[in-house]
């Protein structure tokens with residue numbers, strides 16, 4: 001089972017503003033859906049705060065197994081699986097026969113999995129000062145970037161973005 005991370009961050013590694021995404025980027029949301037759904041049956045792993053931040057009409061994220069990480073043993077939701085520790089989240093995805101498992105944030109959950117993924121799908125948003133929630137410290141020297149696509153700002157994308165795949169060097 002492939003385990004990969006997907007994140008959008010600005011030029012200062014900011015990923016969130018309060019409990020929201022700071023930007024309006026239609027092309028990035030479409031890519032997120034395409035990648036995380038793919039052809040098979042995939043899981044998305046997220047923190048409880050990111051789950052809370054999803055508008056009710058968009059959760060659970062459709063056609064994917066939604067796994068929410070919480071330390072609260074009373075947390076439950078009929079549309080999501082709950083995991084109290086990272087290994088449990090992977091175990092649930094594996095036991096359900098998922099082809100891919102996507103770590104979709106937020107900051108605490110990225111930090112938890114950063115050493116455990118081989119691939120990071122990163123959308124760099126070409127702006128600064130987007131919010132106070134930051135991606136964890138990440139030593140990029142052990143990683144290689146493959147730039148896939150640059151999309152200029154347009155009526156559906158507030159800022160220019162660059163989409164890259166980062167792979168851990170062997």
Ligand SMILES: NC(=O)c1ccc[n+]([C@@H]2O[C@H](COP(=O)([O-])OP(=O)(O)OC[C@H]3O[C@@H](n4cnc5c(N)ncnc54)[C@H](OP(=O)(O)O)[C@@H]3O)[C@@H](O)[C@H]2O)c1
Nearest residue numbers: 007008016020021047048049050070071105106107108109
């Ligand atoms: N730009 C992006 O790509 C992107 C993607 C996703 C989210 N975001 C942004 O990120 C922000 C949210 O990030 P965040 O760091 O505040 O919250 P988060 O990572 O979404 O969720 C944090 C919660 O996860 C649970 N948790 C954390 N570590 C755990 C562990 N080791 N074991 C079990 N459960 C654990 C805890 O839930 P309990 O409190 O219930 O115990 C904790 O409060 C928002 O601004 C959101 O919009 C950005």
